Each structure stands twice: as structure tokens, then as C-alpha cells.
Amino acid sequence: MSATRFLARMSLDTDVGTALSDTRIRLLEEIEREGSINRAAKAVPLSYKAAWDAIDTMNNLAPEPVVVRVAGGRQGGGTQLTEYGRRVVAMYRALEIEYQSALDRLSSRLNEVSGGDIQAFQRLMHSMSMKTSARNQFAGTITGLRVGGVDYEVRIRLDADNEIAAIITQASAENLKLAIGKEVFALVKSSSVMLSTEPSIKLTARNQLRGQVAAVHDGPVNSEVTLALPSGRTVTCVVTTDSCKTLGIEPGVEACAFFKSSSVILASYE
Known part of the structure; x- marks a missing residue:
């Protein structure tokens, strides 16, 4: 078998889907360069709506906004990365370099692995990935748990101003191993x-x-x-x-x- 090389296309996933990907990082980089979501989306390329959907998802899942809208100016405003957003991009690119280095080392040893079925492994990784159709995805910390018979009321702190509540079954609460202070994801269609x-x-x-x-x-x-x-x-x-x-x-x-x-x-x- 000829040597196989993996190319690093790093994706940082959560239980509710992809939080960061090469496409989203390139979108952030173009926003930093262009100062315009419209021009950044065209450069990636993404549709204008897909670009805003990606930004909304990243802002909702991150502890701080990565992109903010800016009012005023000759063009009537625009978008820009926050300092936190710039750190996210820098960290992602640094991790990507290390990731590629690790993949190159793995590729150089594939011929030494007997019975390795790379395609089967890729199919397994694909089947284990999970995405959600829920438009609203929030990351937050559990601040309250209240038992109500067969149900649990779970309170999740999203930010300094907002807290949301979820009602789930006791069995679901136990399966998720919920506890005060645990980070969870809240999905709302x-x-x-x-x-x-x-x-x-x-x-x-x-x-x-x-x-x-x-x-x-x-x-x-x-x-x-x-x-x-x-x-x-x-x-x-x-x-x-x-x-x-x-x-x-x-x-x-x-x-x-x-x-x-x-x-x-x-x-x-x-």
C-alpha cells in the first residue's frame, strides 16, 4: 500500500455540532481584513446568510463575542473581530500547525501498520460525528436543578443578564449527569x-x-x-x-x- 498523507482541516466540535472549522476561521480572517461581512462572505465563499448564521453560532457558543457589529462610518457601519476573536483565530492556526505535524508523522508510519483500513476508519469517524438542526445553540453553566416528580427543571446561565430554563425527564438528567456548575448546551428550534x-x-x-x-x-x-x-x-x-x-x-x-x-x-x- 502506498503511503497516505492526511491534510489538516481541523474542526473543533461540540456535542451540538461544529463550533470552529477552517471555513469559519477563514470567515473571521476575512472579516478582520475587509471589515465587511458581505465582502468577507464572498471571499470565503459563503452566502451572506450562511456567514451570519456561522457568526451567530460562534458568538452564542463562545464565552465572549468573536465578532461585533460596528455602527457609523462612511459605509454606515460594518463588522469587526473582537480581541477575543483575534485570539481564537491565532490559537486555531497554531493548533492547526501542530495537527498537521502529527498527521505527517502518522502518514509516514502507515506502511508499518498491518491490516489498517483507512477508509473504514474514516467511515467510523463520519458516523460518530453529530450535527443538529436546531437554529439556536447556547452554551451555558447550570445554576439550578429542581426535581418535580418525574421531571427536572434545569436553569442555565447564558451570560450576566440572561438565564434560561429547561424541563427534562429525571432519566435524561441522570443520563446527562447534570450538576450545578456543569457546562451544557441548550438547543431551541x-x-x-x-x-x-x-x-x-x-x-x-x-x-x-x-x-x-x-x-x-x-x-x-x-x-x-x-x-x-x-x-x-x-x-x-x-x-x-x-x-x-x-x-x-x-x-x-x-x-x-x-x-x-x-x-x-x-x-x-x-
């Missing part, structure tokens, strides 16, 4: 999130995240609305296009995204 622009409205929904509309992607029937929280995290919901017009939902409008605790799915590391 965008279709489970509702939106209100009424500041004084009273809601029965356990989870209420207030912020400012950052983006609206219009569709013929439904529109996707992204709400930016004060911490830099975002939450996305699907609202009918007619409702968007009725509520006057557009970038800059203050709004509240709310969802039931039973709509939150939790995931954790072993």
Missing part, C-alpha cells in the same frame, strides 16, 4: 421561539430574552428574525411575514423572544 415588540406584555413563557432586532430575512410566507442580546449572543425565530409587517419588525426594533422551558433540549459532554 427557531419555530419554537415567539416574538413580541410590546415592552409591557406579561407572558407565561418561562424563557424571555430581550434585545434588539439585528436581521430580518423575508420569505413569501415566513420570515427569519434574529434578535441580538446585550451580551452579543443572538436568538433566532420564525415569524410569519404578515406578522413582521403588522408588528413593525425591522433592524433596530426592541423586542422579546420567548419560548417554553419544554422546548429546550439539553446536551452535555461526558
